[in-house]
Amino acid sequence: MLPLVALTTQSASYVFTHFEMSPEATGISSKPYAVILSFLVSQYSLYGYDSAAHLTEETKGADKTGPIAILSSIGIISIFGWALILALCFSIQDFSYLYDKSNETAGAFVPAQILYDAFHGRYHNSTGAIILLIVIWGSFFFGGLSVTTSAARVVYALSRDKGIPFSSIWRQLHPKHKVPSNAVWLCAAICIILGLPILKVNVVFTAITSICTIGWVGGYAVPIFARMVMAEQKFNAGPFYLGKASRPICLIAFLWICYTCSVFLLPTFYPISWDTFNYAPVALGVGLGLIMLWWLLDARKWFTGPVRNIDNENGKV
Secondary structure (H helix, E strand, O other), X not given: OHHHHOOOOOOHHHHHHOOOOOHHHHOOOOHHHHHHHOHXXXXXXXXXXXXXXXXXXXXXXXXXXHHHHHHHHHHHHHHHHHHHHHHHHHOOOOHHHHOOOOOOOOOOOHHHHHHXXXXXXXXXXXXXXXXXXXXXXXXXXXXHHHHHHHHHHHHHHHHHOXXXXXXXXXXXXXXXXXXXXHHHHHHHHHHHHHHHHHHOOOHHHHXXXXXXXXXXXXXXHHHHHHHHXXXXXXXXXXXXXXXXXXXXXXXXXXXXXXXXXXXXXXXXXXXXXXOOOOOHHXXXXXXXXXXXXXXXXXXXXOOOOOOOOOOOOOXXX
């Protein structure tokens, strides 16, 4: 709808070949550095398949439905995300105005400004832009549900293994709905607490997304690396097996994870100050430090790893 509403649209050569930067808004004048940072939001979005992965144990035939759900999630995200980006890029009216602090979004919300320029230019009002923004905000809401669901399943799984404090509370299932409702409320409360500073300091959002993505991807790096170094005779292949291509793909995936995790720790605004500093390295270091301290002082004395839920010999739960 957006390119049809816009009075003028950019050419394909502009959309696919033109390189624009806004150093006056970000303080970044290096094109290679800008390209590196441009992967951040797309990487955070693509890792939405994490929810599908955590819900596989609640499905029948998880060894097949799990990979199908993950691949479907990536495919859907890629197609619709690409379509959204193209619609926005083709509908740009005046690029220099997008980051202008005197514009309608104070130069801080470029997609919203593109919507406003398109609808206001044709209809001289912003009603259409607000309606489309509501659709986008709705996607944020469902994205939040997905993240909360994924996080709650992680808390539930760790609490079953007695790997987090007060595990007996978080592993309880709702008597009617059979879901870990306590774990869900815990994750929702943490999200609210972490999200409150965003109302005051914008850079907090970048730090939170960076830490979340590093945590998710870092978790996947462990089994990928283990598969890469594991002896072939010790590996039991499932229905989705890449065969001889598995090790090269694992190597590429592991290197890409190392790259993206490093990028998420980089500053996104210059010059660096208290208001523009990327606090992800600090928060990540504090979090890992506290976990290691807990492990050394207490957890290593009683945590023995995942708790077996099924007796392999007789198949009884």
